[in-house]
Amino acid sequence: MFFPRTLPILVLFSLSLAGTAGATYAGDHPLNSTYYGDITGGYLFDMGTSNYQGSVLPGETYGVAYSFDLPADAKVRFQRLYLYWAWSRIGQKAVYPGFRVYDSRQPGTPLALAARYTDSKGFVSQYDFYSGLDTYDTLPLTPGHNAFNISCEQAGLPNSSVIIFGIGVLAVYESPGGKQSMIWVKEGSDLLFSSYGVSPEMATSDMVFEGKIPDEKIDSADLFLVAPSGGYSRDIEVDINKLLVNRLEEDKTPPLIRTIFSLLFPNYKGKEWSDIFSPDNETQIGFDRKEIKPYLKAENNRVSVRDQGDYMQLTNAILTITHSGEKP
Numbered sequence: 001m002f003f004p005r006t007l008p009i010l011v012l013f014s015l016s017l018a019g020t021a022g023a024t025y026a027g028d029h030p031l032n033s034t035y036y037g038d039i040t041g042g043y044l045f046d047m048g049t050s051n052y053q054g055s056v057l058p059g060e061t062y063g064v065a066y067s068f069d070l071p072a073d074a075k076v077r078f079q080r081l082y083l084y085w086a087w088s089r090i091g092q093k094a095v096y097p098g099f100r101v102y103d104s105r106q107p108g109t110p111l112a113l114a115a116r117y118t119d120s121k122g123f124v125s126q127y128d129f130y131s132g133l134d135t136y137d138t139l140p141l142t143p144g145h146n147a148f149n150i151s152c153e154q155a156g157l158p159n160s161s162v163i164i165f166g167i168g169v170l171a172v173y174e175s176p177g178g179k180q181s182m183i184w185v186k187e188g189s190d191l192l193f194s195s196y197g198v199s200p201e202m203a204t205s206d207m208v209f210e211g212k213i214p215d216e217k218i219d220s221a222d223l224f225l226v227a228p229s230g231g232y233s234r235d236i237e238v239d240i241n242k243l244l245v246n247r248l249e250e251d252k253t254p255p256l257i258r259t260i261f262s263l264l265f266p267n268y269k270g271k272e273w274s275d276i277f278s279p280d281n282e283t284q285i286g287f288d289r290k291e292i293k294p295y296l297k298a299e300n301n302r303v304s305v306r307d308q309g310d311y312m313q314l315t316n317a318i319l320t321i322t323h324s325g326e327k328p
Helices: 009-016 255-264
Strands: 032-046 053-056 061-070 075-090 099-103 112-119 130-137 144-154 161-174 179-192 204-212 218-228 241-245 271-274 278-280 285-291 299-307 312-323
Touching: 032 061, 032 075, 032 204, 032 312, 061 161, 075 099, 075 179, 075 312, 099 130, 130 179, 130 312, 144 161, 161 179, 161 312, 179 204, 179 299, 204 312, 218 299, 241 285, 299 312
Parallel strands: 112 179
Antiparallel strands: 032 161, 032 179, 053 161, 061 144, 075 130, 075 161, 099 144, 112 130, 179 312, 204 299, 218 285, 218 312, 241 271, 241 299, 278 285
16 A cells, blocks of 8 residues: 555544455465466566664655676566565554555655555454555566666655565566576465464465476476564574475375375375575565475466464575477
């Protein structure tokens, strides 16, 4: 929800205090599928000079500079600007934030908000503030070198405060010199914390990358995840989160079938990793990249991210499967 200056203060205040339906620390806000394509090309994700700001007040501006290259023959097919924010509040009262975001290539004209995803603790207590991801439509990137700045003005209610982790740029592009790639993009905001009566199984965000994998040689299957606050637990030193890929619940499979499958298909049970997120100290965002090729299924691959004391906000998942067109 974006708050333009023309809204009366009373209306703005009432909208800002609106509740988030179904918000909890459980995995109840699955990420949305926003792009799928089987293209010759790839994608770029860049955080520029983003840095964590623990309290951005009304009228203050947060800025990020970007400098990166796309292939000279690239054609962008999908593009997003991601604004990662948390703990939007006035004192101890949760409010939705207001932002005006500008691109230096088109100064004076705010970018259009494409979507807002939010989540919160979900029960009345201290620190039950909104966290979220705002996505924007921005100016198209060009082949070759791209250099520009993004500025974000905190334009919310008087006396409000919000944390900004950073601003990311995503571009999915076609390039004749690239590899044949199936690319899925998911985005959202799922706040996960196995505390306050929420078990790790409940604090699990599930997603399915729908579609069939080609009956061809698979070169790689790269899974990229983004989770603000991921990897920063103070309470548990190890095993604070998990990634599960096509994980089979063995207790639901007959012993004989398990034995046969284990002989014929060594990876039939899928894969589980612990402590997956590498926290970036500049942004306090956790990032993870995994090669999951050995654990792929023929279709509808399932991925789960589980909190076990980490406290994280899962926001992005990108799966890229490259294939050669040759028979295995």
